Amino acid sequence: MKPFFSALLFFCLFIQPGWTADSQGSKGQKRIINIAADYNYPPYEFSDEAGNPAGYHVELSYAIAEVMGFDVNITMTDWESAYAGLFAGEYDILQGIAYSEERSKYIKYSSPHSIVNxxxxxxxxxxxxxxxxxxxxxxxxxxxxxxxxxxxxxxxxxxxxxxxxxxxxxxxxxxxxxxxxxxxxxxxxxxxxxxxxxxxxxxxxxxxxAQRLGYGALTHNEDLVALFSEGLAILKNTGRQQEIYDKWLGTIGDSKAPWKKLGLYALYTILVLLLILGIIMVWNTLLRKEVEKRSRQLKAHQEQLIQADKMASLGVLVSGVAHEINNPTGLLMLNLPILQSAWEDALPILEQEAVNNPHFQLAGLPYQRIRDEIPFLLDEMQHSTDRIRNIVNDLKDFAREQPDEKHQTVDLNDTVTMAVRLVDKSIRDATDHFRLTLDPNKPCILGNPQRIEQVIINLILNACDALENKNCALAVSTFISLDKENAIMAVEDQGCGIQAENLPRLTDPFYTTKREMGGTGLGLSVSATIIKAHKGRLCFDSTPGQGTTATITFPLHQ
Structure with missing residues (x-):
């Protein structure tokens, strides 16, 4: 496939540029984005009896265009033509492309909106x-x-x-x-x-x-992927995506999977999956109710900017949602070890049955295969539960109110030293050139030392992630401003850097460049909230390919 990709990439680089201006539309008109889709991939995307685009992906694209303020033109064709058309500049973006390492060399992906087995x-x-x-x-x-x-x-x-x-x-x-x-x-x-x-x-x-499907565009159209990612995040948080999902996929259950031969212990696995599904449905219901409540309140503040309103309502509602999710998550964490123990106790009985009956099956599959896969399924559920808990904790940190916290005198040097000690292994794994420079005048601030330490740890870990190899340097320093008014802490890395257009979005909730590695996009949002509560400022200076400097400025406490 490499010659195919190389040819398409060459065509894209030398033929494509004329398309960009056309897709913008004339001044005063909405931007029109051309999307290609598979006409024979129901219920995700297909041409209906009248030849019109239909399906989950199609309705999702129209909904994203509505909330983000642009128009889409969806062309239904065979997948090969859609894929080739993307590279040829006929289409701006694909709405249901599966992720792979090879494809990611040429294509930028949004966060996934579907998982297809x-x-x-x-x-x-x-x-x-x-x-x-x-x-x-x-x-x-x-x-x-x-x-x-x-x-x-x-x-x-x-x-x-x-x-x-x-x-x-x-x-x-x-x-x-x-x-x-x-x-x-x-x-x-x-x-x-x-x-x-x-x-x-x-x-x-x-x-x-399972394959993750999302929106995909060529790397020079990364702004399109960002538009669709942001729109998808809005639909998720307002419950609109779940409504579209339920419409097209929620009632499709008439498959003929051979479940009749499941034993008692396999039934426990199904119950756990149903419980997880119930948690998701409860979460969506609570989220919709909170969104409706916040929408009524926002009518009294129409003079505020729309984006500011979205962020404010999001910050209020997630604390309640996080609290409600914690209880069923705790139940999962309690019950999964019991389920795993039950499976292990049942293994001798199942092994004996397999000896007596060489064709013994569970879930319609050979017993030997089920025996090997069940432990992995249980581990995946445990890891997923842990991830739910971690995300909930991030949400709670993001939404936590700050004014009632008791502040005290904090030695910035001591707090930085403690933070460096806690992430020492991550630093040593990331670089062989680490430098810590502390101001001998011991700058002090007024605040919560644990919350300040949380911010410093987050900035150092982000810097470690940006380093491409251990030869790249990382430096942490504290100093007092020349006017003796501020205490300053800086984290400098020689990592991959950040594009200028992305710098203003770094502290936006749910914006992340590490989503494929499990990032939630809340770390810097939480850090910015903590710094603001301490009357401080967080700013970033970056040059792509050379590195990034994150600087925190606090009022100096005399």
Whole structure:
């Protein structure tokens, strides 16, 4: 695939520039963004009976355009044409593109709005396998230019790949008796199988991890990705995305997964998943109620800026939401170890049954496979629960009121020294050139030492993340301003730097450049809130490719 990417990139670099001005529209008009979508990928995106764009992704794009103040023109075509059209400059952005490391070299992604599982489909009377590696020397149908097409070419080169334009073509070809397997998205394939009456095929394996779908544009159109990411965040926080999701995906449950043979302990796993789903639904309900409440209050303050209103209402509502989520999260953290222990106690019984019955199955899959995967599923649920707890704690920090805190005299040198000591391992892992410089006059401020320490730790960890190798330097310093009015703390790194247009957004809630690594975008927002409560200022100075300096200024306490 590398020659294909190189050719498209060359075409994009030398043909594309003429498009940018056209997409802006004339002065006074809304910006029009051209989106390409797969016409045969229901219920996510497809052409309806009248030939109009429809589906979850389509309605999501229209909703984002509405809240962000631009227009979209959605073109329904086959995926290969949509993908090639992006590189050729025919389209500005794709609304349902799967993430991969190879694609990320050329494409900027928004945060994911969908997670799609991929499955191997086979005829009911055809060959059966348990793992993707077993398709070697078998003929396997796949959608041309899709993420699974790339996956097979890279990881299963011995498979006989049969590319076709759409999911419907793949399923029809398989059902007609041709070829051995089809590797397609699970939900769209089940949906199409039912619509087309293809009753002789079924999913037999889930060969790869779930794929994250989001908006994707070429790297020079990163501003478009930022627009869609911001719009998606607004829809999530107002509950609008969940309404659209429920409309298109919430009622699709008529799949024929073979759950009848689940035993008692497998049933416990389903109950836990239902509990998590219930928590999500409760969270969305509470969020909608809070948004309605804040909307009524905002009518009395129409003279304020719209963006300022959004941030203020968000800061108030998240504290209540975080509190409500904490209780069910604690229940999950209590029950998951019990469930894991129950599984371990049941293993001897299941092992004996597997000895007596070599074809013993759980959840419609061979027992040996379930035995290997259940521990991973339980671990994933535990890690997800821990992540919910951490996000809730960040939200609580972001929304915490500051005025009632008791302030005391804080030696800035001592606080910085303690913070450096706590993150010493992260510093040593990130750089071999660390320098700590403390003002001998011991600058003091009035404040909460724990909260100040939290801010310093956050800035140092962000600087460590920005360093590309251990030869890059990191420096932390304290000093008193020349006018003897302010105590100043600076964190300087020789990292990758930040683009000038992104500097004003660094302290916006939920804005992050590390979302793929688990970032929530709340760290700097919380830090800015703490500094403001201490009558201080936080500013950033950065040069891309050279580094960033974060400076905190506090009133000096005499």
């Amino acid at each position: 991929q499955s191997l489909f086979a005829r009911k009377d055809g060959p059966k396998i348990n793992d993707i590696n077993e398709v070697n020397n078998h003929s396997i149908i796949v959608q041309r230019a899709s993420i699974m097409h790339e996956y097979l070419q890279q990881f299963v080169p011995k498979a006989v790949i049969v590319p076709v334009p759409t999911h419907s073509d793949a399923l029809r070809l398989l059902a007609s008796g041709k070829h051995d397997f089809a590797l397609t998205a699970n939900l769209p394939s089940l949906y199409l199988s039912k619509e087309l009456g293809l009753s002789n095929i079924e999913p037999i394996a889930a060969p790869v991890a």
